[in-house]
Amino acid sequence: MINLDVSTLNPLEKKIHKQMIRHSRTMPGIRINQAAELCQCSGSKISKFVKKLGFSSYRQYLDFLYGRKIPPAAGSDELGRVKSFIDTFDNGMVDDLLTLIDGHGKIIFFGYGPSLLCARYFEYRFHNCSDKPAMAVSDEVTLNNLVDDTTLLLILTETGRFKSFQPVYEGAKRNGATVVILVEEYNTELFNQCDNIFWLSRTAQPAHLKPYEKSRTLFFIFLEEIIQRLLLRK
Template sequence: MYVVNKDLLNSLEKNIYSILIKEIKQNNTLSIIDAASICGCSPSKISKFVQKLGFKNYKEYLAFISGNAFTVIPNENERLNKFLDNFNSEIIEHFAAYLQKFEKIILFGYGPSFIAGQYFEYKLRNLLEIPICAVAHETSINDLLSKNNLVIIFSVTGQFKSFKELYENVILKNSKVAFILEEGRTEFLETYDYTITLSNYLQNPELLPHEKTRTTFFAFIEAVIKQLETPSFEKKLQKKVKKVKDDF
């Protein structure tokens, strides 16, 4: 499980981000020394950059960006067991905190992924005191959208239909988009600011997007809800809010 939030990066780090994604596409064995040379910085800066993105080290970052971190496991029971064995609770905590920043949450997905959005809506309504709605059509998002909203898009492959126009409309309204993907895709990392890739273990590539399971989505949703329900997490959030108010 990986989270990439470009909003955490400064201008230099965003430049490194853009350069390395393009370079690694051409050379999936790019060393950290060569990466630093291309970006005009030190290897230690590259190391700090990948850690700021949430990766343990450059090796893990390289494997993710190049696609070498992903393995097809056709047997669904085996795949889900591996997914659960490698579940990253830190990303769950990060995302649960991220939800608190917005004044409205809109959940969206095509086909079966929309059902995951509906389920998340049902769960979140009991926990967050903001408007939350799941929609099945892009036009509905545009009707609901205002400033400081979060649009969460569930997609297994990211290939069913382009999200570019939707993303641009959301950004124009001074809001954010979070993509929850099962399969990591480089083009999403290049274009969009916030993505969570749920699993290193991919479903049978012969299946069409609508034929693939959404089990990892529901496991992710349940973990986020459990995190939001945790009393210690609520106390942490209250302290953060108080600190922001005091600083202000």
């Protein structure tokens, strides 16, 4: 589980990230001492930046930087995948999403296909545990008419590869909304399509399954924790 939050970075750290993205296009396998030299800072500063951004190590950050996929666990099946998710569940990510929910006056869930069905379910669940307006939508025109600077837009997607969310993101940002993507499978292409990404699993579902054929089990486990926390407050 990885939560990337660029908004927590200070100007120097944002500059480091931009420098690393730029140099990664021409330099393979940037070592941490090279990164420090390129960014004109210390190696410890690079390490702190990487952890603050949301990665557990510099190596993991490099995997993201170069778009390398995290290999699926050997012999994974749905029960084993869910068990692995529960065994390594990160309650800190629940806290982070709750903070975002608390900081906004309106919640909009967005998704396509099966992910939209999940969004509609959690729209219903949210109405039972919060007084904040919440709704699920699937088309950009309706979305653009609803979002404003009080909105937390929560996009649900299994792989993020069915359709780009870039137009959705740009439209929402023009209206001042905060955009969060909740995605199960690791996909670095989503980084520029939102303000904050919650990656739920490093274990991919079988490659032969199309996005709409894959389960959304982890969405329900993670978001039910959000719902249960909100219910405890009532």
